[in-house]
Amino acid sequence: MSKPVVLITGASSGIGAETARLLGRRGFRLALTARRIERLKALVEEIRSEGGTASSFQADISKLPQVKDMVHQVGEKYGNIGILINNAGMGRLQWLDELDPLRDISYQIAVNLTGTIHVTRLVLPTMLDCGQGQIITVSSAAAWVAPPTYSIYTASKFGVKGFSESLRREVQNQGIHVGMIYPGPVATEFDQHAGVSWETEKTTPSWMLLEAEDVAQAIYRLIKTKKRRIILPWPIWVAVWGNMLFPRLGDWVFSRFFKRGEDSSMIWGERR
Numbered sequence: 071m072s073k074p075v076v077l078i079t080g081a082s083s084g085i086g087a088e089t090a091r092l093l094g095r096r097g098f099r100l101a102l103t104a105r106r107i108e109r110l111k112a113l114v115e116e117i118r119s120e121g122g123t124a125s126s127f128q129a130d131i132s133k134l135p136q137v138k139d140m141v142h143q144v145g146e147k148y149g150n151i152g153i154l155i156n157n158a159g160m161g162r163l164q165w166l167d168e169l170d171p172l173r174d175i176s177y178q179i180a181v182n183l184t185g186t187i188h189v190t191r192l193v194l195p196t197m198l199d200c201g202q203g204q205i206i207t208v209s210s211a212a213a214w215v216a217p218p219t220y221s222i223y224t225a226s227k228f229g230v231k232g233f234s235e236s237l238r239r240e241v242q243n244q245g246i247h248v249g250m251i252y253p254g255p256v257a258t259e260f261d262q263h264a265g266v267s268w269e270t271e272k273t274t275p276s277w278m279l280l281e282a283e284d285v286a287q288a289i290y291r292l293i294k295t296k297k298r299r300i301i302l303p304w305p306i307w308v309a310v311w312g313n314m315l316f317p318r319l320g321d322w323v324f325s326r327f328f329k330r331g332e333d334s335s336m337i338w339g340e341r342r
């Protein structure tokens with residue numbers, strides 16, 4: 071019996087690409103989607119050269135017609151999607167008044183939240199027909215502890231958390247598992263697109279900084295164990311409980327570390 075087909079959104083870099091490599095080695099058949107098709111094609115070649123099965127499907131997840139086409143094409147090529155990994159996402163991390171209403175705010179919600187909802191809704195019917203399937207969504211530790219300058223990103227990641235928790239209860243009796251991954255900082259291209267000048271490697275203690283492969287391993291664990299959620303790395307749990315039990319302390323810590331610089335942009339710990 072061949073392993074299920076896995077659709078991974080945001081597979082052209084970072085967590086999505088590492089998850090594709092890992093699942094490709096484990097024998098899953100992969101449908102990889104993102105906008106940067108050349109990157110996807112190169113990844114498909116890499117996975118095939120190691121004996122895996124993968125294909126690329128270009129789509130901008132913020133555009134519903136493209137999402138519909140993509141899901142249709144995956145169905146045509148592979149048949150039923152057994153596992154959906156909602157990973158595509160981006161952040162624009164600036165003070166709210168500095169965010170552009172369309173480019174930064176609406177677009178961020180369209181990619182991280184609405185896009186995730188549309189892909190899930192289009193993939194769900196065949197899972198319901200089959201009476202089985204897994205939907206795994208990559209949220210963020212920011213869905214538990216909301217830092218300044220993450221307002222829209224956090225809204226989108228709280229959003230997918232609420233969406234997935236409700237959906238889990240909606241489909242749990244139909245044989246479908248809905249799981250969530252909440253990573254802390256990960257060394258990927260994420261910061262390059264986020265509009266901040268600090269670098270994760272410089273500002274996050276090394277014991278806290280994850281590699282994309284750590285998150286890929288957590289996704290694989292979630293597929294195998296069908297747990298509801300994985301929050302990683304473990305110190306994030308301390309922040310989650312600390313934030314819940316001592317919100318005033320949380321406010322104080324963030325007010326110390328996130329300040330506007332003279333040029334009004336974000337700083338972490340020191341003036342830029």
Ligand SMILES: NC(=O)c1ccc[n+]([C@@H]2O[C@H](COP(=O)([O-])OP(=O)(O)OC[C@H]3O[C@@H](n4cnc5c(N)ncnc54)[C@H](OP(=O)(O)O)[C@@H]3O)[C@@H](O)[C@H]2O)c1
Pocket residue numbers: 079080081082083084085086103104105106107129130131132157158159160161181208209210211252253254255256257258259260261263282
């Ligand atoms: N890095 C972190 O610190 C961190 C922490 C917690 C959670 N996360 C979450 O992890 C997920 C993966 O991020 P990453 O860290 O691996 O960053 P990344 O390397 O920048 O990867 C982001 C992926 O999302 C895709 N994407 C972005 N906009 C898209 C759009 N409009 N349509 C389709 N695909 C789009 C990108 O592909 P194209 O550009 O080719 O379209 C890329 O493949 C995101 O949901 C992110 O919010 C990241």
